[in-house]
Amino acid sequence: MAIWVDKEQCVACGACESACPFGAIVMEADKAVITEACTACGACVSTCPVTAIIRDVEEAVTAIDKAAYKDVWVYIEHADGQARNVGFELLGEGRKLADSMGQKLAGIIVGDKVEQLVKAVFANGADKVYLVEGKEFAKYTTDAYTAVFTDLITDYKPSVILMGATINGRDLGPRVACRVGTGLTADCTDLGIDEQTGLVAWTRPAFGGNIMATILCPEHRPQMGTVRPNVFKRPQPDFGRTGEVIRVSSTVKPEAVRTKVIEAVQVCTGSCNLEESEIIVSGGRGMGKPENFVLIEELAAVLGGAVGASRAVIDAGWKPHPHQVGQTGKTVGPKVYIACGISGAIQHVAGMSSSDTIIAINKDADAPIFKVADYGIVGDVMEVLPALTEEFKKAKQ
Known part of the structure; x- marks a missing residue:
């Protein structure tokens, strides 16, 4: 697909120049000129009042059987x-x-x-x-x-x-x-x-x-x-x-084969093997600060699960990207997903809604995460997580 200007029709009104979202049209010698920055989006075609800008469609593809x-x-x-x-x-x-x-x-x-x-x-x-x-x-x-x-x-x-x-x-x-x-x-x-x-x-x-x-x-x-x-x-x-x-x-x-694998270096332990884990404990900005993620890690270790995180946590640098759950991270479907201090933004829910059982812990009773959770705990994660970890330790003993 290509965009071009009919020089005879162009009146250099400038409408296309201001309409182009990529700054790909400039005026030279009283005529519009399309530069290499053009993405053929077509915004200029409908804007031109004298139909001097034309979009050509590529020839039909060769038919296959x-x-x-x-x-x-x-x-x-x-x-x-x-x-x-x-x-x-x-x-x-x-x-x-x-x-x-x-x-x-x-x-x-x-x-x-x-x-x-x-x-x-x-x-x-x-x-x-x-x-x-x-x-x-x-x-x-x-x-x-x-x-x-x-x-x-x-x-x-x-x-x-x-x-x-x-x-x-x-x-x-x-x-x-x-x-x-x-x-x-x-x-x-x-x-x-x-x-x-x-x-x-x-x-x-x-x-x-x-x-x-x-x-x-x-x-x-x-x-x-x-x-x-x-x-x-x-x-x-x-x-x-x-x-x-x-x-x-x-x-x-x-x-x-132009490349050869010399060595495979594992940069992430089993704690971030989210796709294969049956239990995932995830934390969000509600954890307060990165140091508090030790509570997430302790519960995950007791349950033999992996550690997940919301995008806000990843963007803040609290956890590396392999831990991210959500639309721009990993899509997971464990048997048990525990969301700690996660509000429940649609992008995060899209990445974990197929979990068999979802448990949400949040001090905000109106947090969206409770709408998709099978079980909910309204409370401070700083208090709830240590108590849960201790009870699971006792149960395992």
């Missing part, structure tokens, strides 16, 4: 020989999509000596598994995984691909989408089938979380998206299920 693309794929991310939960969560949701579309569900496993993951993938709903093994895949690298995924798509033509919106998924997804010439909807919080078109309807927060946008991909294949961990529940596994294993030989050459 959409019927050649079938099946729903789920990327099974793993570490240390264990599949991450998000892969199983997406298998559950992918099963629903595949059934609605009358297609099969496949798990994609790439790694070194990872065949032991196949049974769990079948147990969680897959009809078949594409297995790619090789020493070059022992550790995740952008080059190797992008190349092998691109080859898989080119050869087998899936209709839909689901990936977790993890660190690796957010790296891999857009690179693969670019290679195969399709779009990608990032950080989705809901999936469905559009009734009118039969396409996958990808839902994600937009404009800072103030609205939810539903996005379709009508002209390109595969339809791709990354989905936040813990927004869907993991299905109940059935280890009696079996399926077809398709072993794929890698065509990735060692010289094509």
Whole structure:
């Protein structure tokens, strides 16, 4: 898409210059000139009183044979020989999509000596598994995984691909989408089938979380998206299920991998492994000061849980970003979520509302957090937390 000025029509009234939100229009020689700062937003087009500013739409995309693309794929991310939960969560949701579309569900496993993951993938709903093994895949690298995924798509033509919106998924997804010439909807919080078109309807927060946008991909294949961990529940596994294993030989050459993982340094302990934790104790600005977070940490340690935090706490520098729960942090769904001194802003609630049981502690009885809580304690967290910790210690003894 491009914006240009019809010099013969332009009267240099300056309306477009003041309307441009990016300062991309300047007046030269009594004519409007569009600079490289233009984002083609179109604000100037409707403003021009003499219709001298024109927006050209790019030529239609080359038609593809959409019927050649079938099946729903789920990327099974793993570490240390264990599949991450998000892969199983997406298998559950992918099963629903595949059934609605009358297609099969496949798990994609790439790694070194990872065949032991196949049974769990079948147990969680897959009809078949594409297995790619090789020493070059022992550790995740952008080059190797992008190349092998691109080859898989080119050869087998899936209709839909689901990936977790993890660190690796957010790296891999857009690179693969670019290679195969399709779009990608990032950080989705809901999936469905559009009734009118039969396409996958990808839902994600937009404009800072103030609205939810539903996005379709009508002209390109595969339809791709990354989905936040813990927004869907993991299905109940059935280890009696079996399926077809398709072993794929890698065509990735060692010289094509430009990086090598020398060492993995753990910068965060189990206390901030929020995605995998069944119990999370989170603190907000109501904790008063960073030193008081020791009360959160003590309760989490007694319960064997992780430590979470609201965005206000992260912005204040009290805790590092890996602890953040919310729309701009991590989406979690533990069995128990304890919110301490957290008011309950919509952005925070969006990141933890799928928890099985929510317990809120706040001295403000009218705090919004109580509207989503299963249990509420109105009181000072400085007094309530030590008492809770002590009682749990006694119960464990």
